[in-house]
Amino acid sequence: xxxxxxxxxxxxxxxxxxxxxxxxxxxxxxxxxxxxxxxxxxxxxxxxxxxxxxxxxxxxxxxxxxxxxxxxxxxxxxxxxxxxxxxxxxxxxxxxxxxxxxxxxxxxxxxxxxxxxxxxxxxxxxxxxxxxxxxxxxxxxxxxxxxxxxxxxxxxxxxxxxxxxxxxxxxxxxxxxxxxxxxxxxxxxxxxxx
Numbered sequence: 093x094x095x096x097x098x099x100x101x102x103x104x105x106x107x108x109x110x111x112x113x114x115x116x117x118x119x120x121x122x123x124x125x126x127x128x129x130x131x132x133x134x135x136x137x138x139x140x141x142x143x144x145x146x147x148x149x150x151x152x153x154x155x156x157x158x159x160x161x162x163x164x165x166x167x168x169x170x171x172x173x174x175x176x177x178x179x180x181x182x183x184x185x186x187x188x189x190x191x192x193x194x195x196x197x198x199x200x201x202x203x204x205x206x207x208x209x210x211x212x213x214x215x216x217x218x219x220x221x222x223x224x225x226x227x228x229x230x231x232x233x234x235x236x237x238x239x240x241x242x243x244x245x246x247x248x249x250x251x252x253x254x255x256x257x258x259x260x261x262x263x264x265x266x267x268x269x270x271x272x273x274x275x276x277x278x279x280x281x282x283x284x285x286x
Contacts, residue, residue, distance in 0.1 A: 100130035107131070109140055113148045155241075162242045165284040167235050169267045172283060176264070178229030183216045218254040222247050236286045245281050253279035 104112065104127070115123055115131045123131070190208050194201040220227045225236040225244055237253070239245050245253070256275035257263055266273040276282055 100127045101133070103127075104130040104134040107134065109135070109138060110148050110152065112138075113140075113145055114152050117145070117149055118152060158242055159240070162238065162240070162282065162284060165286070166271050166282050167233075167285060168271055171233050171235060172267055172271070172273070175227065175229035175233055175235065175283070178232055179216070179227045182228050183213060186216065187212055213258075214254055217257060218250050221245070221250045221253070230283065234285065235283050237281050238284050238286075240280055240282065242284075245279070249279050249281055253281055 104115075107115070112131050112135045116128065116135055120128060187209050190212055191205045194205045194208075217227060221237050224231070225238070230236055237245055237250070239249065253275050256278050259274065263274045270277075272282055
């Protein structure tokens with residue numbers, strides 16, 4: 093092995109057992125022969141029992157299958173836009189009702205109106221998605237929010253997702269280019285059928 097081989101040895105020595113097994117047993121065609129030799133060598137040094145290797149291979153294949161399943165059930169921009177329209181309509185009605193008493197007392201009430209608007213927005217999205225994994229729009233379109241591995245998002249994930257929606261003009265535009273908007277990608281979530 094030349095200089096490149098030494099680099100591969102160093103790289104492979106920093107990999108986890110799972111990463112090495114994926115390289116050597118599942119994704120061999122994706123790597124150069126020198127990289128494979130280094131990965132095989134590193135895996136042999138670790139003396140991992142065959143049964144443990146088989147269990148890891150099974151876990152990797154199941155995870156990859158789950159990722160494909162989640163990607164296939166991710167809804168497109170049309171459904172996302174429909175969710176946006178439904179949720180915006182419902183939220184705006186709530187804002188109108190909540191701020192109606194303030195309209196009778198113009199002037200200094202404007203700041204309170206803005207605060208009510210912001211608070212109701214956060215409560216609508218975060219409250220419903222924390223409790224049900226879906227807003228009313230998602231309930232109507234039979235979709236829900238999940239993490240990239242298909243699990244229910246944590247409360248922190250949902251709060252981050254909700255706060256990221258506030259960058260609305262850019263977030264809405266992001267759906268023209270991808271199924272997942274900024275608030276999805278930056279919070280590690282997706283909207284899927286279900």
